[in-house]
């Protein structure tokens with residue numbers, strides 16, 4: 381065997397949401413609905429599709445690694461300087477850049493649990509330690525997290541809104557946290573779902589980047605922007621922090637089609653509004669169907685709901701799959717009695733609710 385880095389032994393394989401194709405083949409189904417990965421049920425913006433198709437004439441050319449147009453569009457949108465931004469092949473890759481640039485053996489990263497598993501994976505891959513504090517009332521426990529910082533702590537990951545719970549922490553709590561954490565600890569706020577957040581207490585913190593030199597905001601085009609298949613994510617922070625990420629970035633990781641489609645998507649206000657409206661209607665529709673069943677649903681600021689279904693959670697997930705409904709069981713997040721359901725189209729949500737009722741009649745809930 382070729383010797384490899386021993387830290388790999390501590391890593392689990394990432395378990396993604398099941399694909400429509402997999403479930404179709406496995407159960408011989410014609411129709412499968414996927415409400416498992418928090419994608420945009422409307423698909424990509426028509427403007428993004430058009431830009432993507434146009435990119436075909438440039439397939440033989442390397443992309444521009446610095447993503448100038450997309451970077452400029454984002455810096456204008458957030459009133460930042462271009463050197464405050466970096467793009468990557470999905471925000472997963474941005475998280476890997478953070479680990480590559482800031483973590484090494486003898487250092488540690490902190491977060492809460494349950495949360496997005498990639499924070500732990502990228503940390504362990506660097507040979508650094510990963511510690512997590514339990515959520516408090518299903519929310520990031522920022523006080524405990526600040527108290528857990530040690531001289532070894534280099535990075536703290538805060539997922540807001542949190543995946544898989546959808547819960548969020550408000551502006552005052554985040555600012556108090558940023559003041560409590562030493563300025564030589566990088567605070568990464570993962571805002572994959574921030575565009576969906578409409579609570580008056582939710583803040584995207586972009587205006588606070590000038591005050592906190594250790595704050596880094598991470599975002600993605602995979603959720604509200606409907607471009608999960610193209611893989612575009614970005615980070616915003618002070619140039620000193622962002623410049624370290626550029627050092628570990630592969631030169632051509634964000635492809636040409638992804639760059640032009642993401643830039644066009646940003647410009648499509650109409651599609652964004654439609655997406656946000658569909659999400660709030662869909663959330664209301666789902667809650668209206670679920671709450672009468674007496675199930676606990678966590679308050680959410682994202683495009684998904686976390687639902688307590690009880691001890692037969694994993695069996696329910698498998699049964700739903702056999703009926704052509706893919707949702708996310710939260711066993712791998714350490715909460716097997718819970719499921720996470722993405723808000724879909726009206727008919728998709730309706731089908732989920734029908735099946736939930738049938739599941740209750742069949743004793744799964």
Ligand SMILES: Cc1ncc(COP(=O)(O)O)c(C=O)c1O
Nearest residue numbers: 470471472496543572600602613
């Ligand atoms: C909280 C959070 N961060 C990051 C990601 C990664 O997104 P992507 O790599 O598609 O940008 C996800 C995807 O589910 C997520 O839920």
